[in-house]
Amino acid sequence: MNERYEPQSIEGKWQARWDEAGIFRAGKRPGAPKKYVLEMLPYPSGKMHMGHVRNYLIGDVYARYFLMRGYDVLHPMGWDAFGLPAENAAIKDGVHPALRTAENIVSFKQEMKSLGYSYDWEREVNTSKPEYYRxxxxxxxxxxxxxxxxxxxxxxxxxxxxxxxxxxxxxxxxxxxxxxxxxxxxxxxxxxxxxxxxxxxxxxALDTLKEWPDRITSMQRNWIGRSDGAEADFRVQGHEAALRVFTTRIDTIYGCTYVVLAPDHKLVAQVTTPERRADVDAFVKRMAAQSKTERTGEDTEKEGIFTGAHAVNPFTGQQVPIWIANFVLSDYGTGAVMSVPAHDERDFAFARKYALPVKVVIQPATGDKLPAGDALEAAYTEYGVLVDSGEYTGMPSEAARTAMAAKLEKDGQGRATVTYRQKDxxxxxxxxxxxxxxxxxxxxxxxxxxxxxxxxxxxxxxxxxxxxxxxxxxxxxxxxxxxxxxxxxxxxxxxxxxxxxxxxxDTFVDSCWYFARYLSPHYDAAPFDPKEAQRFLPVDIYVGGPEHAVMHLLYFRFWTRVMKLLDLSPVDEPVKRLITQGIVNGPDGRKMSKRWGNVVAPASIIQEYGADTARAYVMFAGPPERDFDWSDDQVEGVFRFLKRVWVLASTHHASVAGATHDGPFEGKALEIRRAAHKCLKRVGEAIERLSFNTAIAGIMEGLNALSATGTPETPAEKAAMAEAVRLLAVVLTPFAPHIADEIAEAYGSKELTVAQPWPDFDPALVVDDVIPYAVQVNGKLRAEIRVAADAGEADVRAAAEADERVQSALAGKTLRKFVFVPKRLVNFVVG
RNA sequence: GCCGGUGUAGCCCAAUGGGUAGAGGUGCCAGGUCGAGAACCUGGAGGAUGCGGGUUCGACUCCCGCCACCGGCACCA
Structure with missing residues (x-):
């Protein structure tokens, strides 16, 4: 082996070999369990940024690991090729979007290949092709x-x-x-x-998505915005028409002192009285001229106007004035609300502004009573007990909501109902x-x-x-x-x-079902082959940015339901586990941007340190879901680590690469084997729970331990070291696949590392013979003792009591309790 | 205001069913190697785990109440 680690001279070679071997093609292990690993397909801009690199790496590490674990791994990639940027650029410079997109795909794909991603390129999908969008x-x-x-x-x-x-x-x-x-x-x-x-x-179904981040399901919940309430009809005085309101607090209806319509509500023109007509028309016109954001923006003042008409409260029979106001939206609920100023903050402010009456109908269940409406200083919006509410007086709010909705339904004047914020x-x-x-x-x-x-x-x-x-x-x-x-x-x-x-x-249509197209990208009897869907759906792990929480991720859940309805796919949900990766910020902690001059280009990192360093660093920098700031020092550190791996492999190469040993492994040879197997265990477990940063820390730990053992001398030591280096190549494969293959080959491997099975660690080698125990007295650490691993409670206790520091701490005290935690500590509780 | 997340060494981050706060990296200090440098090797220091209570023999971890930062929703009736 070359003494120096020169990533640039080995990486291209391995990328080509992976390609030739077709090692990443899915569907070659029909009897094996499957893993569908997917990253959100990119819009093909000219250049990749670090966010892309990280996104694809998370999937890549996972895909390579499960390939080594024997799974039939499907890991495809494609292009979200329709969209505005190419069209806007065309308006500017006259280049046809199709041409620009094709060029961008070439360079983007080239960059992806230079990072060594494990894609099955035979399944590449381009959403702007007629074969797709048909x-x-x-x-x-x-x-x-x-x-x-x-x-x-x-x-x-x-x-x-x-x-x-x-x-x-x-x-x-x-x-x-x-x-x-x-x-x-x-x-x-x-x-x-x-x-x-x-x-x-x-x-x-959000409740079934147990492996989705809470923040995403919570955003979807917010976005869908279910609201439980009731609709109630208010007859309009002097008209046939009834006015239907939606409220979540039907229990407060006895306190309704006016109703408000959206300015563009259908009934406005109909109910407005002749003497109010001119004013109302002017108001409506003014509102119509404003955009929705202007009209209902945060700091827009609430304003309204009286229509001259009155509506009849279905419970009290009382007449209340009908107003229209800017803050009522025609496309939410029924576009009309009943106003209960005593128990709603917004209604309260509006009533004060226009001197409308305030009537208290809910009293807190405990504590001070509210004063009469005129003296009320703020709306009381909590649940409580009904007062001045006819036959419902004395009922708690919760019960009244049900009872009153039932009454409305019985009288044909409304019913309990649900509204959603989500629109078509x-x-x-x-x-x-x-x-x-x-x-x-x-x-x-x-x-x-x-x-x-x-x-x-x-x-x-x-x-x-x-x-x-x-x-x-x-x-x-x-x-x-x-x-x-x-x-x-x-x-x-x-x-x-x-x-x-x-x-x-909308181009979001394209990304609604592309994950299914990958299953059979050339199928032409349907969008995809339902047989393949049986095999590969749902996606096992999906990686992408959290910015798609309420767009793509909601749309494609919807589309999955449509695909099931059309008997194309058997699954209810597209994705089992979702990972939303954090942002890679610039070294200054700000978002990478030309404006700040803090952009770190993947290509320049690859050029300087190689793809393996870029990969290992991005995975090492922190947990996948968390943001991190780019750090040149940390990149150097990871590069140094790979160099040390290389040095370990190359310095021992000549003397150990072919070494074998049948006999027992003892002393230093055993130490070497232990370090290697502990590392193997730790890395595998970390990858399984997507803790890639600690997986790499585990490899570093293993390397440190191996380096510390010095030069192998005996045949046993040499054989142990050869095994250790091969295992190092195994655990490096998901993160730094190029150096892994180079080392594995030098150490006699005939196969690509990713095609080799990930070996099981030897359980006997990962447990120590002697274990340190902490000895506490009343929870305070008093001593540390070393005890044989198989020692029982009595043995450990005896050993602890034999320690003089413990003895002096226990002297003259009465033992109240003895706590024994196997393989960890003992605690003497004394009084 | 409501919902979710995060807060551990100068910095990035570990701690897997409550069990010795530290795996890894970076930075700093000391020593070694070397042509005083860079690179490399060895060692070291560094902490009320955001704050205040509680449960427990024992709390970064569980419970209650706050604070800060990030993200989402918000006149939604």
């Missing part, structure tokens, strides 16, 4: 048939920067999550997935670089423009090739509408002239 269209039509897709005319989130509609999930604080441009409301038709049909199921997923996008929605509009067959689905056998509806300069202008109507030769077609029903839907699908 199945998006297929799903669309199947879902349309089942009412899971529909067209609606509604208020949508329009991103002023991306010039397209975006989903609720993509709006953050009123701006576009992607480009930070303001998001405004627009009334327009759009296509939507009826994800809310599954809201309850998506919520309930609007997925129409006014962009070019996405999946065409397979719909045509025919004036003759479909005058109301519901849309006629393209017959399945005509799929895919391919994206037309375009003149980039002409079509991708970044303004106006959807780009595809400008492509006359494409948009003008014939009606599948009557054969007459028709127009294609010019909008494309």
């Amino acid at each position: 199945w998006n269209q297929w799903f669309f039509i199947k879902m349309l048939e089942r009412g899971l897709v529909y067209r609606r005319f509604s208020k949508v989130n329009w991103c002023t920067g991306c010039h397209t509609v975006i989903a609720n999930e993509q709006v953050k604080d009123g701006v576009c999550e992607r480009c930070s441009s303001p998001v405004v409301d627009r009334e327009m038709p759009e296509w939507a997935f009826r994800i809310t049909r599954y809201s309850q199921d998506l919520l309930d 997923w609007g997925f129409s996008r006014q962009r070019y670089w996405g999946t065409p929605i397979p719909i045509v509009y025919c004036e003759k067959c479909d005058p109301e423009r519901h849309g006629i689905p393209v017959p399945l056998e005509q799929l895919p509806v391919k994206l037309p090739d375009i003149d980039v300069q002409e079509v991708l202008t970044g303004k106006g109507e959807p780009p595809l509408a400008k492509v006359a030769s494409w948009v003008n077609t014939t009606c599948p029903k009557c054969g007459g002239p028709a127009r294609r839907e010019a909008e494309t699908m």
Whole structure:
């Protein structure tokens, strides 16, 4: 072996050998248990960043380990190739998105290969290819048939920067999550997935996802936003119409002193009295001019206006005024609320502002009573006992909620009900670089423009090739509408002239089911082969960024349900175990960014230290889920570690590599074997619980112990050292596979390390003959004694009592209790 | 405000069913090697485990109440 560790001269060689051997191809061990290891597929930008490196490494280490453990490992990779960046770049410089995407994939993939990832590249998927997106269209039509897709005319989130509609999930604080441009409301038709049909199921099943991080399930719970309450009808005085409110506190209805409608509620125009009409119209108009964020933003003042109309409380028969106000949302609940200022903070503030009455109907179950409404200083929003509430007076809130909802239902004036914050997923996008929605509009067959689905056998509806300069202008109507030769077609029903839907699908559709496409990437009878789904689903471990908690990770749970509904897949949930990796910050603790000049490029680390150091460092820096700051010193430390591994292997190479020994191992030879097997045990166990940083610490510990044993002299020592070096190569394989293969080969291995079984450690070698015991007196450490490992309680106690430090601590005291913890400590409790 | 996470040596991080606070790395100090340097080797120091209570023979670990930081949700009726 070369004396010097030169990663650059060995890494490329091994990457090529892995490729040639096809060692990472899945499906070659049909009898073995399977592991599906998956990382979120990337949008192919030109260059990888450290976040990518870490993301893929977590999966890679796991995949390599289980490959060595004998599993049939499926570890694929692909490209989330549709999307805005390529299209926006095209608007700027005229390069066709398809061309740019293809180039980016080449360089991105090259970078991935230079890190030695264990992908089965034969299953590579590219979502922008017709072979892939035709199945998006297929799903669309199947879902349309089942009412899971529909067209609606509604208020949508329009991103002023991306010039397209975006989903609720993509709006953050009123701006576009992607480009930070303001998001405004627009009334327009759009296509939507009826994800809310599954809201309850998506919520309930979170409890079965025991191996998902709490933060992610909790975010999904928040996002779905289930709220239990009741609907109640308030008759409008002088009208036929009833006004339906939603409340979670029906127990406070006797304290309702007014009701409030959203400004765009259907009844506003109808109920407003002639004398209030002008004012109300002006208010409504002003509200309509504002965006939802402006109108309901955090520091927007609550304001409202009286309509002149009155509603009748279904419980009391009392008339209360009907107001409209900016803070009531038409798309949540029923778009109307009953206001109980005594028991709701917002209603309280509003009532004070407009001098509306406050009536106390709940008293705390214990403690001081609330004063009368006029004297109340703040709303009391806790549960309590009902007062001034007719026949419900004296009931606790919880019981009253049930009783009152039942009464409403009996009288046909309402019922207990549940609302969700989650909305249906609007997925129409006014962009070019996405999946065409397979719909045509025919004036003759479909005058109301519901849309006629393209017959399945005509799929895919391919994206037309375009003149980039002409079509991708970044303004106006959807780009595809400008492509006359494409948009003008014939009606599948009557054969007459028709127009294609010019909008494309949200790219989150692509990532909803790609994990299933990997199972049979060239299958052409369905999106994927259901037989393969039986074999490989669900994904055993899925690694990606937590930023996808309520978008991708919710959408693809939804889609998994659809795939089951369509008899394609047997699973209820796509992923058993989810890992959301932490952020790799710059050395200064700030997010890596050109702006701060603190970006560490993977390529430059590979160039300087090699891929193995880059890999081992990123895994060593901390637990996968935690953020960490890049540290050049720590990188150096890991590099130093690999150099020491190399030095150990190369200095002993000539004398020990071929050594064998049949006899017993004693003394130093035994010590060497013990160090190696303890290391093997520790590393394996750490990997199983995804504690990669401690796994590497375990290898370092093993190396330190082996280095400390000095030069092997006897045949036994030499053979022990040869075994130890081979085991070192084994445990290094998941983290630093190149150096591992190089060393293994030098030590006589005929096979690639990753193709070798991960050996079981020898249990006899991982236990010590003599064990240190801590001796405590009243919980305080008084002595440490060394006792044979098989010593029982009496032996250990005798040994402890024989120690003079213990004797002096016990002198003159009465023993009250003796605690014995095997292999750990003893404690004399004295009084 | 509500939900979740994190808090251990100067720094990054371990401690697997309560059982001697330390595995590993980095930085610092000392010694060795070397051409006083760099690299390398050996050794060492360094701590009320965020704060306050409780349970226990014994608490980083379990319970209660706080604090700080990070993330999510939030006029959602």
